[in-house]
Amino acid sequence: MANGNGRVGLKERLSQAGDHIRSSEVWTSIFRPGSPFRYGYTDSPRNRSYVIMNNVLYHLHPVKVKRHAVRLSYTLCLGGLSFFLFILLTITGIFLMFYYRPTSPQAYLDIQALSTDVAFGQLVRNMHRWGAHLMVLTVFLHMARVFYHGAYKPPREFNWVVGIVLLLLTLLLSFTGYLLPWDQLALWAVTVGSNMGAYAPVVGDQVSFALIGGVQITPDTLLRWYVLHVLFLPFIIVIFMAVHFWRVRKDGGISGPL
């Protein structure tokens, strides 16, 4: 193909280079058959199946779902949004970890510095905090939605129980994060909250002692809750989420319409 001058135009060259890259071995090895990025992709029913089947998304979604499941008004995307918020919280949380030290005066100073010295520090901290509250809300609303659809009925009984565990873990994640700014709000909200746990019979004092790292909240508690918040609880919740999503698929996908 040549233009009037007998030379190959820039657009043509770019297109040829694009085709060349997309048919290279490296590119083909990355994008599996059915990927819209693959050379020669066409929008066919077969490729629509392959997009999911040959993709890591196959862990989450089947190739096809019942038509009613696609309706936004049925699920309101609450479960998916909870998962999305978890990922968003992980990303913003990793950003915050670069600037935070869980020791007594330093924690508070780091949060202060975050809002003044760090580019986008305040924005990311805001997103982390509001996202966390939103996640508690979406998880809770997701539970209510599942109840009102009767979606916990056989064979989905156990997945409901896993969901309750996820709700509790979400609350714990939020609660452990609440202490980390180490300001008056954090200290006393957590004091009030964890005092409730100490009323538990027999093991109450021991559980409280282990969680707080003493008889009352001290700077040592900060380190303990930091590790719980950024490592232990996310680790546990990811395991339960994996089971939860797997069971959604194995129990027959999303529940039927009302």
Next chain:
Amino acid sequence: MAGLPEHLLRRSAEARAKAEGRDVEEILAEMKGEAPAPEAAAPAPVAPAQPAATPAATAPAPASATGGVRDIATESAATGVPEALLQRAMEGRARKEGKPVPTMAAAPAATAAPVAAAPAPAAAAPPAIPDGVTTQRLLTVVKAGAIQQVKSSPADKVNVWPHLLAIEFVALMVVMAGLIIFSVFVDAPLLEFANFNEQPNPSKAPWYFLGLQELLSYFDPQVAGVIIPTFGVIGLAMIPYVDKNPAVRPSDRKLAIMIFSFFLFGAAILTTYGSFFRGPGFNFSFPWVDGIFFDF
């Protein structure tokens, strides 16, 4: 047709009845060998493994219609089913129908219909099976569903890509945009440095625990802080095992919805009350009079 399960026979009869426009029961009886097949509608059942036996295969069926005694030997040779099995099937059927148990036919040719008599000798010699060829015969038919339940009922389905993924993507973008915009304009709270000697008044737990903190002002800590939350969580987890009603339509599960909604609204009211209507000393206060004592 000896040895075939009843439901398979019936299905086959139904299919044939539909094709030929005849009565199902009539065909079924005919297949079982209880009624003579009409001449016009008696296609020879094909036994692919034994083409030589084909003409004879039709014979035993009408033959048995003549009386309780059947030509077991001929039938066995024609169908390849051992005589003992045929005999047992015949006895079983007779018992089921309340007839006297027939004995093994002693004189096959005498009782058999003339049509059957002629081709029978041809069927007596089964086709030779070459050496080294293993033949199989049908022992029983196991219904599907024992190991894996096959749900083949057609459902109205759509491709996840692009239908569902597009919706999910838009939902994620909307929520992320909303969160970013909200975070640009509203800052997360950061009060003074933590001070162990100065407890703010009132001290409130995070908002999702304020319902419990509200309960603490009515009940003993053992009740409000331990028993109610413990039973709440256990009760929540046990819902699917307690609610045995299989219905999902809201109109068919009014009680369950009523109970759940009661607790849901109860928790919402307690949380709202604890968040906005509790002032200094955790005493009742109107937020529009004394201000809001609440931080996210």
